[in-house]
Amino acid sequence: MTLSIWRYSHLGFALSFSVFILLASITGIILAFEPINEQVENHHISSVAKEQTVANTIAVLKKEYIEVVSFEINTHNQALADVVTKDGENKQVFINPINGKIIGIPKDTHPIFKWTTNLHRSLFLKKTGRFIVGLCSLFLCLIAITGIILICKRQGGVLQFFSKIVKENSNQYFHIILGRWSLIPILILTLTGIYLSLEKFSLLPEKTINYQIDFDNIKAEPKTEVENFIAFKNIQLKDVKQIEFPFSDNIEDYYTLYLTNKELVINQITGEVISEEVYPLSKLISYYSLILHTGHGSILWSLILLLACLGILYFLYSGFAMTLSRKSTKIKNPIKRNQAEITLLVGSEGGTTLNYANAFHQELLKNNAKSYLTHLNKFGNFTSLKKLIVITATYGDGEAPSNANKFLELIKKHPIQQEFEFSVLGFGSRAYQHFCKFAYDVQETLQQLPNSKEALKINTINNASFEAYTEWLNEVSNYLDVKLNIQKKDLGIKKMKTSSFKVLNITSKEKQVDNTFLLELSSLTNKKFNSGDLLAIYPKNDDRERLYSISKTRSNSLLVSVKRHQLGIVSNLLHQLEKADILDAAIVPNKEFHFPKKANKVVCIATGTGIGPFLGMIENNQKNIPIDLFWGGRNEASFSIYKDFILKQQSNRKLKNIFTAYSRTSTTKTYVQDLIQQQDTAFAELLENKGVIMICGSVAMQKEVLKVLDSICKEELKKPLSYYENKGQLLMDCY
Template sequence: MIISIWRYSHLTLAISSFLLLTVASVTGIFLAFEPVIEKSRDYKATGFDTLTLAQTVPLLKEKFPGIQEISVDDHSFVLIKYATEEGGDKQVYVDPATGKVLGTPTEKLPLFQWMTTLHRSLFIHETGRILMGITAFLLILIAVSGIFLVVQRQNGWKNFFSNVEKTGFAQYYHVVLGRLSLFFILAIALTGTYMAVYRFMPTPGKASALVDETQIREEPLKNLVDFTVLRETALTNLQKLQYPFSDFPEDYYTVQLKDRELCINQFTGDVLAQQNYTQTYQLANFSLRWHTGRSGTIWSLLLALASAYILFFIYSGFAITLKRRRSRSKNKFKAKEARIVILVGSENGGTFKFADAIYTQLIRHGEKVFLTDLSNFTAFPNAEHLIVMTSTYGQGDAPSNAKKLADRIKQNPQSKSIQYAVIGFGSRSYSQFCQFAFDVEKLLQNTTWAKAILPVYTVNDKSPQDFSDWITEWTRKTGFSMIMPRELLEPNTADLKKLLVTSRTNLDEESSFIIQFKSAQLKHAMSGDLLAIYPRNDHRERLYSIGKVDKNIQLSIKLHEHGLGSSFLNNLQQGDVMKAKLVKNQHFRFPKMAKKIIMVSNGTGIAPFLGMISENRRKIPIQLYCGFRNRSSFTLYEPFLKEQLSKRSLAGLNLVLSREEEKEYVSHRLLRDSDAVLQCLKEGGVIMLCGSLSMQKDVLEILEDIYKPEDNLSTEVLLKQGRILTDCY
């Protein structure tokens, strides 16, 4: 369970550094605006980028006879220092092409002075610098551990920037904003760490130390403007130039460029010595510019935003942690007294809402109940019923409070038989939907004391309807008096978007119809995603697979006599507006890089395939096997599919009718075409299934028979490789 290592590392690092990170972030926000204010003075002269030192150095010496040095800052402002006639020194910004004075540098604002000292050293000098350097390094580790947690949450690297399931404000934006600001936060952390480390590195040597004063000549005398090195050096490459203090040969020009330092004979222009900067020194300068925002106004503002994000992450991270450890129903009875034991596996605390509701209701009915984490599994000498409610984390992993379950079950065999039921909580948008619930089922099946009274039930997106189905069946099996808790009947209607009905067909002979919607808010919807509607504006949610056709969201609907969702959609007419929510279905996407594709559907399961076929711009060979009861059921889709055949977006159409003509199912046709199916798989093809679960079961069994002779092909392997994709219900 490597995920737990990353999670606890992430949390430990955050807790150990949050105080100093808060200080660094708050001061960082303020300090990010300092270069913006400096840049706004705009002392950069026109033509700065075209000038050489040969044009600027003699000019400024003539204009300012007492000039001592020229420096160019990160904003390309040219600052000179010179001795006045009154005997003092003065600094001014100048136009390097004309010598015109552009302004006078102002003292650093007291606020920025105070913030800079606090940010760098906490007012405790070298010790403070070390502490802030360690804090920057811890921020790197926090960011890296956060990356791995997002990878686990998003089901792999390829989904790193995919849409994030909304499981609460703090957690949702902790992930979303974390991905957006990742580069900037790492830039802050890496540059801050390097600057702290650089202070303990040896300082680079000076070019002046290499000058052999015995070899300095005064002839041939050249004008300053004719110095070759000055003519070949752009002003943009200058950091600082110091003029000679006197006319003695031992005084020379000292020039600090961005990559080296030079000593230049003031009479002949010869380079007396040259010292190239080390990579560590250049990297330190680079780190300073980027860490302080001196590289540009936009970068400064991005750093301020990233610092603000860090403050939000501190808040949201602790909010998530508190939610996971939130106050739960206090056990009235001890574990050894309980007749009913409820064990919960939850990553973010959401599953406890359901467990608490069941616990409270059973307690009110006078039952002895004990509720705890799955990792707290122990001996329950009086238990008769065990209820396991668990979510799944990442790629089928156990949530953080359930990772010890397997060991605890081995260590604590029960003294008598216990009836159990397992409920999995998750989202069908993930390929490992409720996987850990099924893993728990296997653990319990391998014991001698656990007796299942129900198959594993799954709850999609915390659906009250799914949970109600389990309650109904569990109470029927056990005889306990329990109803669906009222607090769980709140509608799941967050983030609803408006959709406009652009067209719909009339009901065909099988009471099926196609309806299309347009929505500016759902432009990112893709074929294979799910549309969640709430026909009665309550907790009852209905999900429909969508096809994206001509940039519209298209549904294929079968009207059922008492169907809540299908009746609602059937009452919509062109021009009507409804509200719905998009549920991303990342594991059921059109495989754009596949060499061949076989699509298998029955009934309205054809819906996502219609969109995928229309989006097949690369003309990947697609064979569609679609099953219907009668030919009349197919007339709704026939014109569209014939058009796709003519466009070569669809390579082959296999219509299978169960009540007419050959009276067969799609599984039978696949078996008949087994050679072509096997060849498709051998060539790296993909098989996609959408429709009823019974169809999926039959097709998977047939596929097992088809590739049985092949040692390297199996359903388990093909599912893991993403070469069999299913979205059945």
């Protein structure tokens, strides 16, 4: 429920003032160029000049000009003086404080900046516009704050704010990425905007500066040269905003220094400080609010504000795009809910899980199945229900999606009276500590119902993997006795553009064990790739890609480890290839499964053909980082096609240790998770010392290995495995 409140608040604030936020962002982008332009003009003072004392500066000015009216360091970091030159001309000029020379003449603000400033500040509506702009700043601040809360909830807590983000779609991914990095500039922009608006409407306490000067007791002696005034000698230009010079030689006229934190009145004859007024906190906040809000005086900060405004524009676009995408998937139910024998309940936060559930629903309808699809929060009495299939995502730290957060209560209020079978499919990401937790909560609740029977064990899908989804479809297809054919295009996923690869080598038939072989390819179009990337292959008349983890050899060829399946279309296609044959395929970057650049040790865990990407990683281990390989197969013969290569890499010191587990031997059956358990202390030390574990192979193996690793982490390190995964110490590519 709380998730919905924050999400609707976030969306509501954005919708309420979207037009004004859009205007503020666009005008902010334009105005960010004004201070940049001023700095580029090269009239700003140097760091050396900032260290110069007021005494030296005034002495230089008095020597260079007949009269000096005022001198200031403006918000653009320029020294601006109002002087009377030796030619008798009264001028306002940019000067070099070190020698007093004129370095430029101020120009009028460009009309575009004047016009944009008025629009940005008041929308040309005077006080009404000022009020709207101030309110807009407040709403934008609230949007930023609710956005922070949503990111924290999504990532699993405040401490995970900057942890890895799961990329469901580009809009969602970059909305969060940019939101995290532009958070501070946006908060500064909005808070300073709010403060300046409150100040404009006199809603803040204000203290008037009144000089306490006893004119009757102003001293005329001892007369001191201005360069010897102690106050002037102790103040540097970096602390000066403005200096007002005396109008005459009259003793009652004086110097006024406006510093960053106070104002001083100086006797022009003796140099004595005759009044000192420290600025109240409100005045200091006002000054720095203006500087921070406008970016004056710093090209770097102006560029940051420019990027922040561009970010706000993107947030408006991506936020509304995500909202529309959640609404875009229309559920069509030709079968009424009380006539449906198969009820599909979906829990989806960003819309991805709903797309997968809806594609499954439509495929059932094509097969004349009496299917009904609805959100988990719309659960009620389904009188004809025989089979219940729940497809749900998990949000953030194990929470229910916003359209499923009432289900666990609803099913208690409306228990299913008749006997029924159920199955649960969970979508989530292993980057989060509570992977698919809500799906497991639903499963547990359904198991406890008296009339329920679990037809299929709970399945989970990591990062919306289409391959894992396809495996589940095959399983549920057998269960429902229907033929399901869902392709990527049905989910809005476009087919990749393929290129040509030439076959260099393939394991000869007589050397193949367990129908496994190595295929070496060369890209005819010089495609770039790395070990750990994927090779996508499309059968004829089928948009469903088959993905294979690949290795990059030292000779820049591509190596794939393939297991031939009797009914496997693609594996048989690859098995029939011969040297010099051409294969059309596509490279799919998989940056999250590349060999770590900074690791003091790496452990690679694989079963069967999952060893494929590790072959290239080991061969290209130029820094000789210690690598241990754990591999599981049927028997020792299964390892034969990799053995020579592995032994060679060991002798070259690119691989330190190899541990094998065989599950089909006459003696004790061993699995890779058994080997890991036997070396629990070594694995704990590896993670504690910032080592990296990489896993590639079957999902079944992955689940068992993760259970063992999580147990080791909790017992030995007192932390969950997810802690190390979020630090990039656990990399996985399983299928």
